[in-house]
Amino acid sequence: MLKKVSELLLRPAVILKLNGREKSAVITELTAPLVTEGLVTSQEDFIAAIMRRENLESTGIGFGVAIPHARTNAIRETAIAFGRSDTGVDFSSLDGKLSHLIFLIAAPEALKREYIWTLAKLSSLLRREDVRNGLLNARTVDEVYAIIEQYEHL
Amino acid sequence: MIQRILLAINDPTRFRTVARWTIELAASCSAHLLVVYFLPDGNLMANISQTELKNKKNRKNSSQEEIAWQVLYHIEDEAFEQNVRISLIIETGEQFERLKELCNSYQIDLLVVSAESSQNVEKLIQYSPKPVIFFKSDKEV
Numbered sequence: 001m002l003k004k005v006s007e008l009l010l011r012p013a014v015i016l017k018l019n020g021r022e023k024s025a026v027i028t029e030l031t032a033p034l035v036t037e038g039l040v041t042s043q044e045d046f047i048a049a050i051m052r053r054e055n056l057e058s059t060g061i062g063f064g065v066a067i068p069h070a071r072t073n074a075i076r077e078t079a080i081a082f083g084r085s086d087t088g089v090d091f092s093s094l095d096g097k098l099s100h101l102i103f104l105i106a107a108p109e110a111l112k113r114e115y116i117w118t119l120a121k122l123s124s125l126l127r128r129e130d131v132r133n134g135l136l137n138a139r140t141v142d143e144v145y146a147i148i149e150q151y152e153h154l
Numbered sequence: 155m156i157q158r159i160l161l162a163i164n165d166p167t168r169f170r171t172v173a174r175w176t177i178e179l180a181a182s183c184s185a186h187l188l189v190v191y192f193l194p195d196g197n198l199m200a201n202i203s204q205t206e207l208k209n210k211k212n213r214k215n216s217s218q219e220e221i222a223w224q225v226l227y228h229i230e231d232e233a234f235e236q237n238v239r240i241s242l243i244i245e246t247g248e249q250f251e252r253l254k255e256l257c258n259s260y261q262i263d264l265l266v267v268s269a270e271s272s273q274n275v276e277k278l279i280q281y282s283p284k285p286v287i288f289f290k291s292d293k294e295v
Contacts, residue, residue: 056234058241071231094241094260116231120223127219127244 002117005080005125006148012037013081014141018089018102023054026089027068030081030104038076039106045074046106060093065126069105071115078107078114080122082144084135101126101135125151156183160262160284161229162253164192166221168268172289173229176266181236188260189229190243191222192252219244250277257283 013033020026027050034040049070053059060066066089081104088098103122107115125131125148134147161176163169173189180187226242233240245252257265265286267278278286 053234056237056239057230061242094243112231116224116227119227120220123223123227124220 002114003078004149005118005121005152006145008078008118009080009082009145009148010034010037010039011141011145013079013104014144015081015083016138016141016144018083018085021085021087021089023068023089023091024051026083026085026102027051027054027104030068030083030102031106034075034079034081034106037079039079040074041076042074046070046072049074050104054091058092058094060091060095060097060099061123061126062093062095062097063127063129063132064088064097064100065132066091066093066099066102067105067119067122067126068102069107069115069119071107071109071112073109075106075108078105078111078118080105080118082135084138101132121152156185156263158186158188158260158262159264159266160253160256160260161187161189161266162192162249163189163225163268164194164249165268166225169225169229172266172268174232175289177229177233177236177238179266180233180238180240185263186239186241187233188241188243188256188262189226190245190253190256191226192249193218193222193244193246250281253278254281254283 018026018029020029027047031043031047035043040046049072050068053070054068059068083102085100088100091099105118131147131151135144138144138147159176159180222244230240230242262284265282265284267286268289
């Protein structure tokens with residue numbers, strides 16, 4: 001059974017105010033809680049995998065949203081980190097906009113189906129304007145979960 | 155010289171061969187690959203309200219968009235294995251017009267279209283702004 005986005009989102013990895021202003025700094029910031037929670041076996045390898053994808057793909061899906069992601073043996077189980085940036089971060093979105101909502105997906109190499117399903121689910125969810133507005137205005141981590149749960153059930 | 159290739163698809167059951175072929179082409183000429191998935195008109199969830207989403211028909215549409223993303227991320231994963239630069243787009247509406255716009259916006263050099271995915275094959279052959287390669291089916295070039 002594939003898990004929902006709200007089940008994969010790691011509570012300590014919900015950061016309502018990101019400090020980083022550059023892509024690499026934000027990725028490191030979002031990765032840190034995954035390391036602390038023991039989901040990443042090698043932070044260096046995971047960040048290298050994420051950055052390799054970033055160099056080949058536009059993980060900015062437009063509308064101020066980016067979904068950096070990687071599937072690698074440096075990950076124990078699939079997890080999502082979320083960060084919000086007031087200033088916005090350049091994830092090379094096709095629409096040219098900076099990303100304010102950044103969801104980082106980490107998945108084990110072997111779990112391709114779960115990885116792609118999670119990416120698809122999250123991308124579909126985040127194209128909805130009301131979801132994006134809800135996440136931009138959420139004041140607490142609980143509100144972030146409430147918005148995701150509300151819409152992923154529809 | 156081919157620097158940017160646009161691959162247009164809309165059928166989740168007929169994309170693997172055309173995608174693989176296009177990724178190999180992009181790899182061989184170090185081109186940037188843009189993949190656009192066309193959803194049937196009105197199926198883009200970004201344009202549908204929460205109330206509308208609650209009815210059965212729109213729940214089905216929601217899963218169509220998720221399937222489209224799954225197809226796109228499958229292609230992305232394969233492209234990544236071959237070090238091909240890739241961008242993903244979901245579109246709705248009249249395919250010929252949108253393809254023309256995308257060709258201009260992203261300075262596309264070559265368009266690859268699965269014949270099943272185009273509502274306007276003849277129109278594209280006659281009026282495409284860029285060279286087009288059609289796949290007659292998923293199994294044939």
